[in-house]
Each structure stands twice: as structure tokens, then as C-alpha cells.
Amino acid sequence: xxxxxxxxxxxxxxxxxxxxxxxxxxxxxxxxxxxxxxxxxxxxxxxxxxxxxxxxxxxxxxxxxxxxxxxxxxxxxxxxxxxxxxxxxxxxxxxxxxxxxxxxxxxxxxxxxxxxxxxxxxxxxxxxxxxxxxxxxxxxxxxxxxxxxxxxxxxxxxxxxxxxxxxxxxxxxxxxxxxxxxxxxxxxxxxxxxxxxxxxxxxxxxxxxxxxxxxxxxxxxxxxxxxxxxxxxxxxxxxxxxxxxxxxxxxxxxxxxxxxxxxxxx
Amino acid sequence: xxxxxxxxxxxxxxxxxxxxxxxxxxxxxxxxxxxxxxxxxxxxxxxxxxxxxxxxxxxxxxxxxxxxxxxxxxxxxxxxxxxxxxxxxxxxxxxxxxxxxxxxxxxxxxxxxxxxxxxxxxxxxxxxxxxxxxxxxxxxxxxxxxxxxxxxxxxxxxxxxxxxxxxxxxxxxxxxxxxxxxxxxxxxxxxxxxxxxxxxxxxxxxxxxxxxxxxxxxxxxxxxxxxxxxxxxxxxxxxxxxxxxxxxxxxxxxxxxxxxxxxxxx
Amino acid sequence: xxxxxxxxxxxxxxxxxxxxxxxxxxxxxxxxxxxxxxxxxxxxxxxxxxxxxxxxxxxxxxxxxxxxxxxxxxxxxxxxxxxxxxxxxxxxxxxxxxxxxxxxxxxxxxxxxxxxxxxxxxxxxxxxxxxxxxxxxxxxxxxxxxxxxxxxxxxxxxxxxxxxxxxxxxxxxxxxxxxxxxxxxxxxxxxxxxxxxxxxxxxxxxxxxxxxxxxxxxxxxxxxxxxxxxxxxxxxxxxxxxxxxxxxxxxxxxxxxxxxxxxxxx
Numbered sequence: 114x115x116x117x118x119x120x121x122x123x124x125x126x127x128x129x130x131x132x133x134x135x136x137x138x139x140x141x142x143x144x145x146x147x148x149x150x151x152x153x154x155x156x157x158x159x160x161x162x163x164x165x166x167x168x169x170x171x172x173x174x175x176x177x178x179x180x181x182x183x184x185x186x187x188x189x190x191x192x193x194x195x196x197x198x199x200x201x202x203x204x205x206x207x208x209x210x211x212x213x214x215x216x217x218x219x220x221x222x223x224x225x226x227x228x229x230x231x232x233x234x235x236x237x238x239x240x241x242x243x244x245x246x247x248x249x250x251x252x253x254x255x256x257x258x259x260x261x262x263x264x265x266x267x268x269x270x271x272x273x274x275x276x277x278x279x280x281x282x283x284x285x286x287x288x289x290x291x292x293x294x295x296x297x298x299x300x301x302x303x304x305x306x307x308x309x310x311x312x313x314x315x316x317x318x319x320x321x322x323x324x325x326x327x328x329x330x331x332x333x334x335x336x337x338x339x340x341x342x343x344x345x346x347x348x349x350x351x352x353x354x355x356x357x358x359x360x361x362x363x364x365x366x367x368x369x370x371x372x373x374x375x376x377x378x379x
Numbered sequence: 380x381x382x383x384x385x386x387x388x389x390x391x392x393x394x395x396x397x398x399x400x401x402x403x404x405x406x407x408x409x410x411x412x413x414x415x416x417x418x419x420x421x422x423x424x425x426x427x428x429x430x431x432x433x434x435x436x437x438x439x440x441x442x443x444x445x446x447x448x449x450x451x452x453x454x455x456x457x458x459x460x461x462x463x464x465x466x467x468x469x470x471x472x473x474x475x476x477x478x479x480x481x482x483x484x485x486x487x488x489x490x491x492x493x494x495x496x497x498x499x500x501x502x503x504x505x506x507x508x509x510x511x512x513x514x515x516x517x518x519x520x521x522x523x524x525x526x527x528x529x530x531x532x533x534x535x536x537x538x539x540x541x542x543x544x545x546x547x548x549x550x551x552x553x554x555x556x557x558x559x560x561x562x563x564x565x566x567x568x569x570x571x572x573x574x575x576x577x578x579x580x581x582x583x584x585x586x587x588x589x590x591x592x593x594x595x596x597x598x599x600x601x602x603x604x605x606x607x608x609x610x611x612x613x614x615x616x617x618x619x620x621x622x623x624x625x626x627x628x629x630x631x632x633x634x635x636x637x638x639x640x641x642x643x644x645x
Numbered sequence: 646x647x648x649x650x651x652x653x654x655x656x657x658x659x660x661x662x663x664x665x666x667x668x669x670x671x672x673x674x675x676x677x678x679x680x681x682x683x684x685x686x687x688x689x690x691x692x693x694x695x696x697x698x699x700x701x702x703x704x705x706x707x708x709x710x711x712x713x714x715x716x717x718x719x720x721x722x723x724x725x726x727x728x729x730x731x732x733x734x735x736x737x738x739x740x741x742x743x744x745x746x747x748x749x750x751x752x753x754x755x756x757x758x759x760x761x762x763x764x765x766x767x768x769x770x771x772x773x774x775x776x777x778x779x780x781x782x783x784x785x786x787x788x789x790x791x792x793x794x795x796x797x798x799x800x801x802x803x804x805x806x807x808x809x810x811x812x813x814x815x816x817x818x819x820x821x822x823x824x825x826x827x828x829x830x831x832x833x834x835x836x837x838x839x840x841x842x843x844x845x846x847x848x849x850x851x852x853x854x855x856x857x858x859x860x861x862x863x864x865x866x867x868x869x870x871x872x873x874x875x876x877x878x879x880x881x882x883x884x885x886x887x888x889x890x891x892x893x894x895x896x897x898x899x900x901x902x903x904x905x906x907x908x909x910x911x
Contacts (some may be wrong), residue, residue: 132784139405139671140412140424146672146838151883156838157784158672159746161715167746168784183427214425214433252398252423252434304629306412306422350626351413360882363836405671406678406690449693480691480699518664518689518700570895572678572688616892617683 118323120371122332125322127153131173133317136160136190138180138209141307144355145176148311151363152336154318162189169193170200173321176313177228179220180209180253187220194228203231203320206275207313211235212242212250225273231320232330233269234278234313237262244268253309255281263292263379276326280312284334285379288327295331296375297338299345301354312337331376339373340365384589386637388598391588393419397439399583402426402456404446404475407573410621411442414577417629418602420584426452431459436466439587442579443494445486446475446519453486460494469497469586472541473579477501478508478516491539497586498596499535500544500579503528510534519575521547529558529645542592546578550600551645554593561597562641563604565611567620578603597642605639606631650855652903654864657854659685663705665849668692668722670712670741673839676887677708680843683895684868686850694721701725702732705853708845709760711752712741712785719752726760735763735852738807739845743767744774744782762807763852764862766845769794772811776800785841787813795824795911808858812844816866817911820859827863828907829870831877833886844869863908871905872897 238255241248247259323329344357415422504521507514513525536555589595610623770787773780779791802821855861876889
């Protein structure tokens, strides 16, 4: 595995401009569309089953986010997810609020049962809820976990077969066999709604251009974290941070990623 | 009643970080989430009845906003609102466009009949429509009222039992017995979509940390208005205003509120 | 036809402040609301059939956008559109993604069959799909067309009876008899989600204040393009561009439009 790939993936996204189909929440959907553009990919949102199924088949990746779910929306996710599975399109799941309410937890497991998920992006609480290792979720925020973060991420990967990106002050990326920690990022990312959703959009944007979902997810986490660090160094609050975050990602060069990337095997 | 409380409430929101559950419109929902974060609270949006009911029970406050309503959404609001009532969670209602169309007016009265509302936040037209004192609403904007603003706000409070925040160039806050006018604010707030919705989110954010909903609503109006004044003094249009508004609230200190607060008993 | 009108329409929007009713997607809806305000009009979003029908009747224009469609939403568009037709309210259609999936294409033709559309705003692919002149749409982006852009725009206008605004590096505005090309604009407009939707909102904002939909659509395209040019000259990425775009439109003066307008008869 050539770790160089991590630094070159953003340019590959820009060269290939994959179509990233989202079935997502109505809170952060605009930022998800725009972060996808800033990474060089092309976003599309389609949630009606017929529309979603057809769009999933022609997409480079499918991002499922249960932030404002309903049973109908979950059904659409499953229909689109199955179609994506048939055509080899990677599926990213963001189980927003799994563990906070019964329907969020059950819907997460329903999607995981019906669709082969390529990457799960979640906070420590959500990942631990899926792993069954004891996670607490309050609204859509992690409310703490019982065990070791790495163990929970690995258990989540083992159970689901997915690559897992567990976001937090330190991100963890694992496919159950290989694991990385990522120290890139900035506390201001926790003061802007939807940074988790955006991370999932970036996992989707990077997935189609890499052979290895661990590497694409790692690259997404590192690149986003670096953009956050740069934006965080000059902002005066969450909204100037947001402007800087998106603009910085849009202008990000390979050299910047190489220079600031801060991850290691764990 | 210690008027000092008004200046200290923002810090209490930040210390307690209450979960503010919204069932709201898809137009301004992102700004509602982020303004809640900027005040120091934690937003969650959940509109599917099962999800909304469970979320309402664990929330610090529930904000209902009919900006893009449907009968199904209103039903979800009532289910969540009843649950909030049972568990003592304050419920804030933003009757967006009440008076503009039949369904908006009827849905407002239906919610008021089924749910015990703690705080109603509306423009002069909407509040007057609820009060029955003659209000005109054009789209989602106030189109003028027949009588005195204070009389309409007091009548709305008397009829509903709720504390009323009537927003406008001068805000009025009343619980029917005690009334305040708030002169903080900036004209640019009328040139940004959703400032009314944001005011309701702030009423929700402040409600759980105060004993007195009149004081928490007054603090919300004053604090938001001051952020608007500061943002308005340096912006070049609605979007730089928005960035400044959110960042200013995020950084707002007690001293700033004490210094600029401009309200009085009426 | 007095070409001066083009430069004076923005001030007419501000003077008359028409109510612009949108039934639109949940991705870019906030920007659509705010761009409408920045042009001087008053946005309202209402999608539930009863609400939409009533709102359409009192609006200055109705904007239909199928960016995140469902059959129910398309039905609401048709109900509101028919009501708008009865009351003489101009209807703008943005056929987002027509040609990309079966339901988007079919829904576009269904709306066109049931509602008399005043203005169609689309990218080259979408307009060519409607015209039947060979258009490719990938997600919500134009993927190329077979013939001449002007021929496609004219054919679309001939088939539908609508004025057509085909957006792209060069915009084309035609009512089938008279045609203009507009060179205003900036490449950054292609790197921000929803600039197409915003263009449709502006067509809606300008339509009620002009006698001639060709002129109002041309004015919308020119004015938006100039705002894009000015914003693009000083931005550092899509989000600082967005802030500048909205603020620039908000402050735009007749003199600026006169100075920078770059369109010609074709």
C-alpha cells in the first residue's frame, strides 16, 4: 500500500469528478452539496424511490444520512442502496443519532441488514451503538462511550464488514485489520452544524477514485481535518469558519495535504 | 425578579448546553441549528412522529415552526408537543404565516388547542391574527395590524396563556401581566430570511435555563438584537451580515449584553 | 421595445416588492429565499397543496423547481400552477435534472402539459431534453447537447410557448421570435450549488414588474451575471463568492447594471 495515494486522491477526485448521490437530511444538505463541489465531485440529491434508484445506478457513490429520517426515507435508502450494491457503487452510511431514539437505532440496523455498506462514518457514540460496545448519543451528538474508541471502531467494522471512520477530536479509520488515527482537525468543527455530514460526503467523494476504501476514507478525514485547521486559525466564529473551511478545501493543493497530514498507524 | 438574570442567561445556556428539539421548516432549518449552537445549546431536528415524540421527551425545549407545514407535520408537532407537556419541557411556537393562508391559520389554532404553548414568537401580523385583534400577513411577513402592538401581544398572551415575543423594529415581550419593549436590533435583520425563526430557536435555547419564561424570552430578544446591531454596523449586505450575526453571538460576552441591552418596562 | 427597461427593472422589483411563491427543492431553498430578498422581492415557500394553491393566487410569481421532486410535490406544483394560471400569475419552471432520470423527465413534461409556463430556466442539457433536440444531463448538470444551443432554446420555446433562459458560460434568452445572448457571469457560479435555482428565483422576482417576460428574464440573467462577475473578482472560493454574490446583488445600482451589462441580439 502506497501511502502517497492519500495525498494524491483529492486531485483524482477533481480529475474524475464523480457524481455523488445523497439521500440525506434537510438540515445540512446544502453544505453537503457544496462540500462535495469543493472537493471536486458533483453532488446530486434524490430521495423519491424511483428517482433515487435510478440516480444510484449512475452515481460514483451513494451517501445515506439518517439525520431527519422517516420510514419512507429509510425505504428509499434501502432501494437505492440495493441498486448501488448491484452496480458496484460504494455506499456510505452516516447513522446520525443512532442510539438517541428507537427509530434511529432500528433504522440504522435495518439499513445495515439490507444494504452492503462500504463506509460507516459516525461519532464515537453512534459507532459504539452499532458495535454494541456501549455508546450514548444525545440528540445527534456523542454522549460518551464505555470502552476504547479503537475497539468500538474495530468491532463496528467486524460486525458490518464496512470501513469505519469514527470522528472526534482524534479520528479513527479502520477496516478491522488496518487502523489509523488522524489528529488533523480543529475544535471549531464541533461548533458548526453538519461537519459530520460533510465528512460523510467527502468519504463518498473520495471512494470512487481509490481502490481501497480505507485509504479513501483516511484521505477524506485528513483532507477535511487540514481544511478545518487552516480555517480555524483565522476565523472569528462558526460562520466565518464555514466560509474559510469550504474555500480552503476548494483551493487545497497536494503540497498542503503532504505538509499538514497528521495520521499514524495504530 | 432580578433583572441581572437577563445578562447572565447566555452563560447559563453555555454551561448547561440544553438539547433544543426543532420541528421546523426546510427553508431556514440550517440557520436555526447553527444559531442554537452559537448560543451554546445543542440542536436536534426530528419530525417523524415516533422520532419527534421520543426526542421531545429528552429535550430541554421544543421549538415548533410552521413555515413549511403539512397536515402530517402539524400532527407530528402535536404529538411531540403533548409529550413535551407531559414531561414539563417548554414548547415554543413560531406561527409562520398565520393569517396568510387558511391552513396556516387553522394549524396554528389547532396546535394551540392541543398543546400547552410556553412561548409564542411571531411578527405583529401573526400575533394579531392569534389575538383576533386584526392582523394582516402577506406570505410570511407582517402586513400591518389594526390596533396597538402591545394590546395585541397582551391579548395573544391572555388567550393562549403563553409568553409572547412579538418581533419587529421594536420587540414586545409580555406574559400578559408584565411587558417589556426591546429596542435592540438592526434593520438588516429584516433583509435576511429566517431571523424570526432564529429568534424562536433562541427563545427555545434560553427557556430551559430560566425559571421565568418572560425573562428567558426577553434575554433571547435582547441578546439576538445586540448581535444584530453589532453585525449590522460592519456588514455589506445580508450574507456578510449573517456571518457577523452568528459569529458575534458565538463570541458574545455578558459585558457586551450589559452594555448594549436596551429594553424597558411598558 | 425600450432596452432601457432592462436597467430599471431591479429598482422596480424593490419598489413593488412582489411576493414570490416557491415550490422548490430542500437543497438550495435557503439561497433561493435570500436571493429573492436581495433582489428586493419577498419570498414565501409553501408546498402543501392547499397552502400552495392559496399562496399562488396572492403571489406576484410562482417558481416551480423539481430539484428534489416526488409525485406528491409535482401534484402540488400542478395545483398551484393551475391556480396561478387562472389568476394571471406568471409561472417559472426550473426542470432540474430533466433528462437524468425517468421521473424527472416525465414530471417536467407533466407540468408543461398541465400548467401554462411563462418562463423555463434550465441548463443546456435540460432545455435540449425538453426541446427534443438531444440533451444529456448528468445528475443535475448539463452533460452536453447535440445541436446548437440557440436552436435548442428556440425549439423549447416553440414547443412550450414559454420564454426560455438557457444558462451556461453564455446565457441565451429567447421567446422564439427574439433572442439574446448574455455574456455576464463568472466561472465560480458553476462551483456553487444552486446558482441555477437562484437564477430561476430572479426570473420570478423580475417577472411581475415587467410587461414583457423576455425583458424580465434578460434583466434577471444580466443582473445576476454582473453580481457574479463582481463577486468572482474578489472571492477566495465558493463560500466567500456566495457572500459577495448576495451582498453585491443587494447593493446593486442601476448604474452598475448599465455599466457592466453585456448582452446582444442574436
